[in-house]
Each structure stands twice: as structure tokens, then as C-alpha cells.
Amino acid sequence: MDKINYYNVAIEEINKFKDKGLRPKLALHACCAPCSSHTLEFLTPFFEVTIVYQNSNIYPEAEFIKRRDEIERFVREFNINNKQDVKVIFLPYNHESFMAELRALAAEPEGGKRCHACYRKRIEAALKHGSENGFEYATTTLTISRQKNSQVINEIAKEIAPYYPTIKYFYSDFKKKAGLLRVREMKEEYNLYQQEYCGCEYSFRDTVLRNKMKKDNENH
Numbered sequence: 001m002d003k004i005n006y007y008n009v010a011i012e013e014i015n016k017f018k019d020k021g022l023r024p025k026l027a028l029h030a031c032c033a034p035c036s037s038h039t040l041e042f043l044t045p046f047f048e049v050t051i052v053y054q055n056s057n058i059y060p061e062a063e064f065i066k067r068r069d070e071i072e073r074f075v076r077e078f079n080i081n082n083k084q085d086v087k088v089i090f091l092p093y094n095h096e097s098f099m100a101e102l103r104a105l106a107a108e109p110e111g112g113k114r115c116h117a118c119y120r121k122r123i124e125a126a127l128k129h130g131s132e133n134g135f136e137y138a139t140t141t142l143t144i145s146r147q148k149n150s151q152v153i154n155e156i157a158k159e160i161a162p163y164y165p166t167i168k169y170f171y172s173d174f175k176k177k178a179g180l181l182r183v184r185e186m187k188e189e190y191n192l193y194q195q196e197y198c199g200c201e202y203s204f205r206d207t208v209l210r211n212k213m214k215k216d217n218e219n220h
């Protein structure tokens with residue numbers, strides 16, 4: 001399958017309305033403060049953004065709270081520094097029900113089928129919240145992650161979007177055009193907490209194992 005340049009797709013979509021004095025409402029699923037940093041910088045000149053924080057994948061709950069509080073702090077400071085009015089909606093933490101269908105995929109490597117199901121549920125949260133609350137667009141920060149495949153994320157969104165016909169999905173690739181560099185810079189600027197693992201207990205397990213192997217190799 002040919003790769004699609006989703007950065008260009010995003011710019012083409014913005015060009016449809018930006019000269020008409022419009023600023024559509026966009027529901028943004030955001031996973032954490034670092035991934036929200038450049039994503040908000042990219043989106044807020046064109047959209048009225050509301051973050052939908054649905055990350056019941058995160059384990060344990062203390063880590064969910066830590067990332068949630070950090071995103072709240074970051075958005076507060078981002079709004080002041082950029083004269084913006086980004087809002088954040090916190091959806092309830094329900095880890096067991098979120099993980100129910102992912103448990104059968106516990107042995108999958110990061111980026112595999114378990115993660116695809118996880119992306120789907122979180123993208124769907126933004127589409128659902130947006131369509132029930134009069135938003136024109138929905139999207140996710142997930143494409144900014146170095147570890148995540150933007151082609152896969154956008155393809156998953158294409159499968160779900162038709163179920164929400166009153167809202168448009170904003171296809172994107174936030175890591176392109178120095179997006180990752182800006183994340184690094186903004187992490188420093190805002191002193192953002194950077195988690196060591198993606199979120200669920202399986203990614204925690206894999207990170208602990210990886211770190212142990214690295215340490216063992218260094219000691220031999």
C-alpha cells in the first residue's frame with residue numbers, strides 16, 4: 001500500500017476554511033502532555049480545541065492521575081503563554097472495562113493488534129464526544145509519537161469515522177515538519193513529565209524487561 005502524506009492531507013483540509021474567517025470546533029483525543037505540546041501549537045491557530053482525555057488504558061491509576069494532572073497544568077500554561085482558550089474534558093477512568101477486549105492480545109508486541117484496538121477506542125472517544133456536543137472535527141495526538149505508525153492510526157480512523165456522520169475526522173501526522181523537534185523543545189520549556197512506558201500494564205512489563213536486559217548487557 002502506498003504511503004499517504006497525512007501532513008499534506010491536514011494542510012489541504014485547513015486550506016478549505018482558513019481564509020473564510022472560520023475557526024471550527026475540534027475534539028482532540030490527547031494521551032499526555034508531551035504529545036499535546038506541538039499538537040496544540042499546530043492546531044490552535046485554526047481550530048477551537050477541546051481536549052478529550054480518555055486514557056483508561058493507563059496502568060496503574062496513580063500513573064493515569066499523574067498524566068492527567070500534568071496535561072491540565074500544561075494546558076493552563078499553554079493558554080496563558082499563547083492567549084488561547086483550550087479546554088479539557090476528563091472522561092472517567094475505567095481500566096478494567098477498557099482492557100477487557102485487549103486482554104486476549106496481551107502477548108502482542110507494542111504497535112501490534114493490541115495497540116490497534118487501543119487506538120481505536122481512544123479515537124472513538126473523541127469522535128463520540130465531538131459528535132454528541134456539536135463539534136465539526138475530531139482527531140488524536142497519537143500520530144505525533146515516534147513509536148506509533150501514523151499510517152495505521154489514520155487507517156483506523158477511516159474505518160470508524162463513517163459511524164459518526166455529523167463530524168469530520170481530521171487526518172494528520174503531527175510528527176512531520178519538525179514536529180518531534182518541537183515536542184523536545186516544548187518539553188524543556190514547560191518542564192513536562194515524560195513517562196517511560198506507553199500506558200497499559202503490558203507496555204509497563206515490556207519496558208521493565210527491556211531496561212533489565214539493557215542493564216544486564218552493560219554489566220557483561
Ligand code: SF4
Nearest residue numbers: 115118198199200203
Ligand atoms: S502499549 Fe500503549 S497503545 Fe498499546 S495497548 Fe498498551 S497502552 Fe495501548
